[in-house]
Amino acid sequence: MNLNRNIYIGTSLLVLLAALFIAQGLLDRTPAAQGGTAVMAPRFEVDPFWPRPLPNHWYIGMSIGVAADAQDHIWIVHRPDTVSANEAALDQKTGECCSKAPPVLEFDQAGNLIGHWGGPGQGYEWPESNHGITIDYKGNVWIGGNGTNDAQVLKFTQDGKFLAQFGHAGKNGGSNDTENFGRVAKIFVDPKANEAYISDGYLNKRVVVIDADSGKFKRYWGAYGNKPDDKSLGRYDPDAPPAQQFRNPVHCAELSNDGLLYVCDRVNDRIQVFTPAGKFVKEQWVAKRSLSDGSVWDIAFSKDPQQKFIYLADGRNEKVYIIQRETLEVLTSFGDGGRQPGQFYGVHSIATDSKGNIYTTETYEGRRLQKFVYKGLAPVTKEDQGTPWPAAGSK
Amino acid sequence: MTNINGKRKLYVSVIVITLFILAGIGGISCAQTRAAVQVPKFEVDPFWPKPLPNHWVLGSVTGVAVDSQDHIWIVHRGADSLGNNEKGGILKPPTGCCVPAPPVLEFDQAGNLIGHWGGPGAGYDWPQSTGGITADHKGNVWIAGAGQPEPTAGPARGTASPAKPQDAQVLKFSSTGQFILQIGHAGKAEGNDSKTGLNRPASVTVDGYANEVYVADTGNRRVVVFDADTGAYKRHWGAYGEKPDDSALAAYDASATPAKQFRAASCAVVAIDGSVYVCDRSNNRIQVFKKDGKFVKEAAISRGTLGDGAVWSIALSHEPAQRMIYVADGQDKKILVLRRDTLETVASFGDGGRMPGQFYGVGSIAVDKKGNVYTGETYEGKRVQKFVYKGASR
Numbered sequence: 056m057n058l059n060r061n062i063y064i065g066t067s068l069l070v071l072l073a074a075l076f077i078a079q080g081l082l083d084r085t086p087a088a089q090g091g092t093a094v095m096a097p098r099f100e101v102d103p104f105w106p107r108p109l110p111n112h113w114y115i116g117m118s119i120g121v122a123a124d125a126q127d128h129i130w131i132v133h134r135p136d137t138v139s140a141n142e143a144a145l146d147q148k149t150g151e152c153c154s155k156a157p158p159v160l161e162f163d164q165a166g167n168l169i170g171h172w173g174g175p176g177q178g179y180e181w182p183e184s185n186h187g188i189t190i191d192y193k194g195n196v197w198i199g200g201n202g203t204n205d206a207q208v209l210k211f212t213q214d215g216k217f218l219a220q221f222g223h224a225g226k227n228g229g230s231n232d233t234e235n236f237g238r239v240a241k242i243f244v245d246p247k248a249n250e251a252y253i254s255d256g257y258l259n260k261r262v263v264v265i266d267a268d269s270g271k272f273k274r275y276w277g278a279y280g281n282k283p284d285d286k287s288l289g290r291y292d293p294d295a296p297p298a299q300q301f302r303n304p305v306h307c308a309e310l311s312n313d314g315l316l317y318v319c320d321r322v323n324d325r326i327q328v329f330t331p332a333g334k335f336v337k338e339q340w341v342a343k344r345s346l347s348d349g350s351v352w353d354i355a356f357s358k359d360p361q362q363k364f365i366y367l368a369d370g371r372n373e374k375v376y377i378i379q380r381e382t383l384e385v386l387t388s389f390g391d392g393g394r395q396p397g398q399f400y401g402v403h404s405i406a407t408d409s410k411g412n413i414y415t416t417e418t419y420e421g422r423r424l425q426k427f428v429y430k431g432l433a434p435v436t437k438e439d440q441g442t443p444w445p446a447a448g449s450k
Numbered sequence: 451m452t453n454i455n456g457k458r459k460l461y462v463s464v465i466v467i468t469l470f471i472l473a474g475i476g477g478i479s480c481a482q483t484r485a486a487v488q489v490p491k492f493e494v495d496p497f498w499p500k501p502l503p504n505h506w507v508l509g510s511v512t513g514v515a516v517d518s519q520d521h522i523w524i525v526h527r528g529a530d531s532l533g534n535n536e537k538g539g540i541l542k543p544p545t546g547c548c549v550p551a552p553p554v555l556e557f558d559q560a561g562n563l564i565g566h567w568g569g570p571g572a573g574y575d576w577p578q579s580t581g582g583i584t585a586d587h588k589g590n591v592w593i594a595g596a597g598q599p600e601p602t603a604g605p606a607r608g609t610a611s612p613a614k615p616q617d618a619q620v621l622k623f624s625s626t627g628q629f630i631l632q633i634g635h636a637g638k639a640e641g642n643d644s645k646t647g648l649n650r651p652a653s654v655t656v657d658g659y660a661n662e663v664y665v666a667d668t669g670n671r672r673v674v675v676f677d678a679d680t681g682a683y684k685r686h687w688g689a690y691g692e693k694p695d696d697s698a699l700a701a702y703d704a705s706a707t708p709a710k711q712f713r714a715a716s717c718a719v720v721a722i723d724g725s726v727y728v729c730d731r732s733n734n735r736i737q738v739f740k741k742d743g744k745f746v747k748e749a750a751i752s753r754g755t756l757g758d759g760a761v762w763s764i765a766l767s768h769e770p771a772q773r774m775i776y777v778a779d780g781q782d783k784k785i786l787v788l789r790r791d792t793l794e795t796v797a798s799f800g801d802g803g804r805m806p807g808q809f810y811g812v813g814s815i816a817v818d819k820k821g822n823v824y825t826g827e828t829y830e831g832k833r834v835q836k837f838v839y840k841g842a843s844r
Contacts, residue, residue, distance in 0.1 A: 103496035149756035153802035346545040371546035392548030
């Protein structure tokens with residue numbers, strides 16, 4: 056029972072500390088609230104019944120990309136090969152459930168599965184390990200790959216017809232190669248310039264910009280706009296001077312409407328901001344003491360024309376931060392670790408639809424697509440909102 | 451809108467049964483059949499239980515039980531079953547979320563966590579890998595030590611504890627976690643004639659009428675019964691009520707003669723009329739006995755299922771007659787609904803997946819006084835889920 060007593064003592068201390076912390080937080084915020092300038096941020100509630108169950112006893116693996124298209128259809132890419140034998144028992148003929156779903160899945164707003172395709176085919180090299188999905192302004196679907204030999208990005212129609220491949224599997228030539236990539240995490244396509252921004256990647260340490268039609272390399276750069284250097288940076292140390300290069304993986308590169316590129320430097324726990332030409336603008340750490348696989352996994356912009364907010368998926372701390380884009384200040388966050396709706400295990404990718412709803416996918420053993428319904432702006436009352444259940448569900 | 455596939459199956463089953471009645475096949479009178487085919491309906495409650503405090507997360511859940519106050523108890527495998535990337539809060543230095551919850555958790559009907567305890571202590575052998583949990587008629591809590599951890603497909607366990615002795619014990623605690631009794635000893639597995647020892651028991655239940663504890667002694671291919679107060683041995687038996695033995699069993703084959711031994715006795719549950727239902731997990735069958743071990747009958751369940759097998763755990767429906775048996779089929783990732791009198795499968799719900807109402811490794815099941823069903827998922831399921839009883843209908 057000593058152990059129990061210790062746990063109770065420990066818990067009591069934690070509760071006290073938490074109470075002090077909250078009290079401090081309230082004190083900090085009170086003046087602002089009194090002055091009528093309460094901080095406002097978008098509020099979300101999880102929809103536990105979206106999407107609808109898949110047909111055919113289909114089962115998804117690590118889900119490492121999500122995107123919304125112009126019709127507000129939601130697309131994901133996952134890794135069927137990560138579904139274990141006892142999950143894929145129908146494929147293995149050892150049981151009635153289940154069967155690996157195709158890698159690319161398309162859902163409508165109601166959560167119905169309305170399209171599915173993907174996998175190896177003629178004329179292109181399907182990735183060893185799928186990673187990232189984007190629907191460009193022409194309606195085409197881009198996919199990266201972070202497998203050992205993946206050095207290519209792929210472009211398909213929404214029906215899964217192959218359109219183009221840039222780079223070739225096994226041909227990685229490092230972070231200054233101008234024909235191949237190094238285990239690409241994600242792609243963003245800029246409609247104004249018809250340029251694709253490649254988060255490159257799990258092996259290379261750079262952002263690459265290519266022509267979205269021809270694939271021709273236009274420019275690339277590393278952290279702070281430096282020339283990328285593949286020298287090992289060793290382990291991330293939050294107390295050391297900031298690394299002058301990106302750490303692997305460079306996990307997102309998203310261009311805002313006003314022409315700023317936000318790059319996820321995942322394991323360095325930071326966002327770096329650039330002009331489209333690659334000139335460094337500023338940076339911000341988020342959960343800077345996060346170790347291991349880092350805190351800055353993927354971002355999406357809020358749907359107001361000014362894109363006032365950035366939503367940041369943190370698969371290390373299992374939450375989504377709501378960040379003021381102008382200041383890069385974290386306003387609040389939602390989510391927590393766990394397998395219930397609104398909780399996460401390896402929240403990896405994030406996207407928003409035209410209504411402002413958020414969609415997330417989880418890798419590792421999380422393996423879900425979740426929807427968080429936009430509920431308008433609300434005053435920020437908690438730094439950490441925890442699991443975002445509807446009021447009726449959490450009462 | 452919940453659980454579309456499960457419901458669809460349920461409706462299909464209901465339609466089939468209705469047709470059966472209309473056709474009057476089988477010479478069963480309409481009145482009898484109508485009474486017997488009332489199929490319970492369920493809907494998942496995605497918001498039960500409430501989120502745990504302190505960034506606590508569950509490991510593989512190996513047992514779920516309901517006590518006399520309708521509190522729901524679970525036992526899970528905690529840190530040993532969690533990857534480093536989901537227990538960052540206990541690593542040195544900490545890397546991020548989360549913290550393994552204590553192994554035994556008690557929830558009230560609203561889903562609030564109202565108690566937590568468990569883990570190694572003086573005077574008993576906490577299991578290296580927990581099995582089932584049960585709350586007895588006196589308010590005490592029993593836990594089985596199930597031996598080696600289940601194989602899992604998850605990420606490397608990293609900080610998994612060093613090897614511990616194989617489990618061969620069941621433990622009894624008060625509802626607040628005070629140690630009361632241990633039967634068997636870790637690291638001292640005894641054979642299938644033993645009156646004092648066990649061998650990787652998967653689960654334990656208590657017959658309140660006789661104050662006896664039934665242990666599904668998996669490694670010994672037997673059910674063994676002890677006095678619930680003293681732990682004194684009373685009796686044991688193997689499949690068909692015969693003497694259990696350790697002779698090699700050929701791999702399970704649906705078309706072969708049924709095995710003469712339990713392949714994986716994983717539950718032993720006593721019904722109100724004194725029938726004892728034994729899960730023979732990877733033989734895909736339930737065997738029924740009298741309390742003295744006399745064999746009554748058996749039923750094959752999901753006969754074609756291989757792998758881990760279909761019959762992981764059972765619970766009896768809540769009404770006084772206990773007309774239904776709910777079977778947690780972890781291999782097929784669903785709950786089967788059986789008539790207790792005929793052992794026919796009349797419906798099922800659930801499917802594989804990570805969404806509410808779906809399962810991965812659903813291995814434990816319990817029912818409360820209102821008829822609600824609770825399930826525990828092992829492997830990477832790592833959840834307790836609630837299915838709200840919506841009445842029975844044809």
